Amino acid sequence: MNKIKFKWLTVMSVILIVVLSCNTTSHEEKSLEKDQIKDTDPLPSWNDVSSKRNIITYVEAVTSRNSEDFIPVKDRIATFDNDGNLWSEQPLYFQLFFAIDRVKALAVDHPEWKNTQPFQAVLENDMAELAKQGEHGLITLVMATHAGKTTDEFDQDVKQWIKNAKHPQKNVSYDQLVYQPMLELLQYLRDNGFKTYIVSGGGVDFMRAFVTDIYGIPEEQILGSRIKTSFDYNNGAPVIHRLPELDFIDDKEGKPLNIQKIIGKKPVFSSGNSDGDLQMMQWTASNSYKSFMLYVHHTDSIREWSYDRNSHIGKLDKGLDQARRDGWTVIDMKSDWKIIYPFEK
């Protein structure tokens, strides 16, 4: 290789590194990037199905500068639900497994829990009894395990748990139960200048403790439910304490409200899997830019779980009706995805 050619290749590599490491890609980058990636399949774990084709057609339409549907980079906001949309949520929301595991770990300091519901049900593995405790029981569990400590202490609790805990049925750590096709979609959108957000009913600080590395989404682009906090001093050093009181539930109409409060822009792309995501979808669909609404439909009882209209977790009923009526894209997990989890590769 002659010297000039070598120099040229080096420079091209630098450009490529810069482009790929750039979160908000400008128009100038875009054309470069397009040339680099157009010959590779951005969604290799997807079968060649309409959901995949719809996504690619949309992304090409809104990122081509000459397209009448072109969207400036600053407005390419993409919002994703988490539970059941980026990772599994059966047989219980994974955050609830965290709460259960924490109750068991903390029980030694709380002898009274042996005879107090909902703790007794958890300690006796009596899920029927736990279900009977209803929403109030759940909130009691969450507060006992998520509040009464500083933000740093809670962060450590979650990091410790995710490193060690195993899903009771799949027998792998919870962070392995993310959907490989969705990881590819997140990356594909970012490669095309979209800013990807999580907008989840789950606890925002629970997610922030570990999902950044998995999804490539920074802490400041994670929205979720939260409890109240207070600012205090511990021997002169400022700390934030987590209080046992709900502050905001990021579900249903809470999702567009939180998006408006925190992001301040209407998304152009949103993705969810339940009726809890419907208002976020409707809000996105009302964007004056061309928008894309994507539902994940859980149809694979072998590789994952199969559920929709009658499920207690991730119920998808009205959302499915509106998606079909309005022509939104619905992913059929069983037939659309070659693999579900990264470890199947």
Add this chain to the structure above:
Amino acid sequence: MNKIKFKWLTVMSVILIVVLSCNTTSHEEKSLEKDQIKDTDPLPSWNDVSSKRNIITYVEAVTSRNSEDFIPVKDRIATFDNDGNLWSEQPLYFQLFFAIDRVKALAVDHPEWKNTQPFQAVLENDMAELAKQGEHGLITLVMATHAGKTTDEFDQDVKQWIKNAKHPQKNVSYDQLVYQPMLELLQYLRDNGFKTYIVSGGGVDFMRAFVTDIYGIPEEQILGSRIKTSFDYNNGAPVIHRLPELDFIDDKEGKPLNIQKIIGKKPVFSSGNSDGDLQMMQWTASNSYKSFMLYVHHTDSIREWSYDRNSHIGKLDKGLDQARRDGWTVIDMKSDWKIIYPFEK
């Protein structure tokens, strides 16, 4: 110029465009960027004073890969107060001028305001009477002008106002009363991979309507006070209504609490001008990374306004004491800044 040299220059230009248009700059970009900008003064409107030198010394220390104080790009969070820190705030917060102007514009539809406080005081330009109405009077004014409409309608109100309204003493539009040296500081930090945020006691949607273009800070990086909202349907189309009820006051301990809720990371750099920013500064100072706390001290009664410990607006008392005690950097506006506003250039 020979062909190879020309090609090389073209490629270097492309790299420069990519680097400069990139919000979150990676390490690879950093070294490139450093080479490009090190010979130009990043803060030309600042005199060669200790505040300027402290800033540059800090930025170089935390962005040099070989420095023991190096901070990864993802953690370079910089938070700025707005009123009195990025633009002026005298003789009243500019958002209050907006409320006053709106009351006058809306008075034709509210004949009862002629005899109802605090509206009567506003309509009669009786600032002494308005001051007597206290906090309750202010909140009444804010709710009458900021609530009872959709987010889109309010956005249009503010955009219309900022285009036409003039500051009563400076006789220029309010968006011209931003501090040129701070605009340079924001850009300098972004050029060095910092993500710049506004964290203000002002209304978040008021700021989002126009400050993005002025400061180069996108809507999603603006935190502020807010009122409650509701998600509704208008003939089937989703809308968000602004309700006449406070949701969150982003001042004092509210600042670190809101930073933790929304950004989820502790800043490494923060800047303010009043005791309302002190808790944000303390929170920043507690970062395990090397941090930088910057106070703007209003000392220039000729070019701007001079006020600190006894001011009703922007009171700087405890903050000044802690800054001096802990060695935080304090800008003396009169002697540190060559010009205050961009139009003085």
